[in-house]
Ligand SMILES: [Ca+2]
């Protein structure tokens with residue numbers, strides 16, 4: 357399963373959102389950037405607002421399921 361945790365610490369939180377913002381408009385081969393999480397399922401090689409949107413969906417899901425305090 358893909359993880360939306362951009363910095364790899366296992367938590368989907370504000371730190372990941374910051375990392376995504378910091379990496380906006382960077383491009384790497386698809387699947388090579390840990391920030392490239394959208395569009396589903398494996399990203400498109402570019403970090404942009406679509407990745408933010410995917411991240412926010414994960415974040416909301418984590419809250420909805422009690423995965424985060
Ligand atoms: Ca994280």
Ligand SMILES: [Ca+2]
Nearest residue numbers: 394395400402
């Ligand atoms: Ca992307």
